[in-house]
Amino acid sequence: MRRVALALLATTIIAPSAGAQPTGRRAPLQRQLDQALQLIEAQRARLDAQAAELAELRRRVDAQAQAVARAEAAPLPQLAAAPPRAPALAAAQGAAPGAPGDPAGVLQPPLERVGQAPEDAEQPIQLAVLDSQSSVVTRKGQLTGEFQVDYARADRSRAVFRGVELVEAVLVGVFDINESRQDVLTASAALRYGLTDRFELGVRAPFIHRADASIIAPIAGSTNNDQAATIDSSVKGTGIGDIELTARYQLLSGGNGRPYLIGNLQGVLPTGTDPFAIRRDDLGRPTRAATGAGFWGIAPSVTAILPSDPVVLFGTLGYTFNLPRDVNTRIPPVVITYVDPGDAISGSAGIGISLNQRTTVNFGYAHTWAFGTRTRTMLIEPTAAWPGERETISRDLQIGRFLFGVTYRVTDRASLNWSVEVGATEDATDLRTILRVPVVLLTGG
Incomplete structure (x- = not known):
């Protein structure tokens, strides 16, 4: 269209130089020139509108490409409603293989916590x-x-000998059992x-x-009166x-x-x-x-x-x-x-x-x-x-x-x-x- 408009314009400019033209013949040519100029302006407006639409489409495509790139690079968010798992349970679940077709068995990007953790997530060690x-x-x-x-x-039981050792393994005296108990x-x-x-x-x-409780009692038969020889010194406080x-x-x-x-x-x-x-x-x-x-x-x-x-x-x-x-x-x-x-x-x-x-x-x-x-x-x-x-x-x-x-x-x-x-x-x-x-x-x- 631009070539047609330029050709008409050139014809209009050259025509007067070829010789004097009658005024009646010049009027139709002027109208044609005006129409050509109007067509040029209309086409120019359409081209500008198409260029603006193309720029908008390019901007949208670039924005979508950047969003996809960020989504692929970012870790998947953890469900905010789910409480954090216990360390032992999380380790056990992380080590267990997933069943075929189970999403848990597919390798996933590391999870990212979203929101504020429960207050008991960080507690002093006890x-x-x-x-x-x-x-x-x-x-x-x-x-x-x-x-x-x-x-x-606490319970204690010990054997005690009170007497005289005449020769090795020959003892003359009393064998006592000292039993003590403490609560x-x-x-x-x-x-x-x-x-x-x-x-x-x-x-x-x-x-x-x-x-x-502390009781010293003789071994049965080691004295003439075992009951009389028993000493009980139990106390409380x-x-x-x-x-x-x-x-x-x-x-x-x-x-x-x-x-x-x-x-x-x-x-x-x-x-x-x-x-x-x-x-x-x-x-x-x-x-x-x-x-x-x-x-x-x-x-x-x-x-x-x-x-x-x-x-x-x-x-x-x-x-x-x-x-x-x-x-x-x-x-x-x-x-x-x-x-x-x-x-x-x-x-x-x-x-x-x-x-x-x-x-x-x-x-x-x-x-x-x-x-x-x-x-x-x-x-x-x-x-x-x-x-x-x-x-x-x-x-x-x-x-x-x-x-x-x-x-x-x-x-x-x-x-x-x-x-x-x-x-x-x-x-x-x-x-x-x-x-x-x-x-x-x-x-x-």
């Missing part, structure tokens, strides 16, 4: 078998209260408060009911125990394969019934059972907790300083003047396994090496053979326990921790079971 060292340090401003009930049982029921309340995100202070006050003060500082924050490292310092105050101040009968036997140890104690320790989904590895190492003191207690026929209960080295290690979001089981072993007690005594009525003080040291004690525990998080603020300790050595308590209920009273900032 281990039922570690007592007051069972979690990382309480965060700043948080106040946690804890109620605890525990029961311990201790303790209810305690504790508070822990986070001064900072790394430093925590705590206090624990126990109330104890204790029943001790109830009252407040030794108060514990604790301070804990988080030395290292865990995560990315690093353990939580926590320094602990525990102080024991002799607020319970002093075993050396209990009233005794004429034979020196106590009239009631003591609810305290009677000594000040300081116990620094270090706790390491290493999360490794879906398990948690833990370990502790500590040393207990028991401060000696003068007691001056009369237990006929002697007076106990000084007692140093000896220090102790303790350690434990174990594993916590997450069963689901709320339940964890713990297995471990704990061992304490308690050094011998140093005691100084003197006779109430000194003799030439024993004129002054004598110092004796008892044997060391090896106290080993197997540990089993379960932690169940009831709500975001409360959980149940139940543990069982079974004695693994002769010196250990036969059985101890503990139920702890920590509750967050103030959440802090």
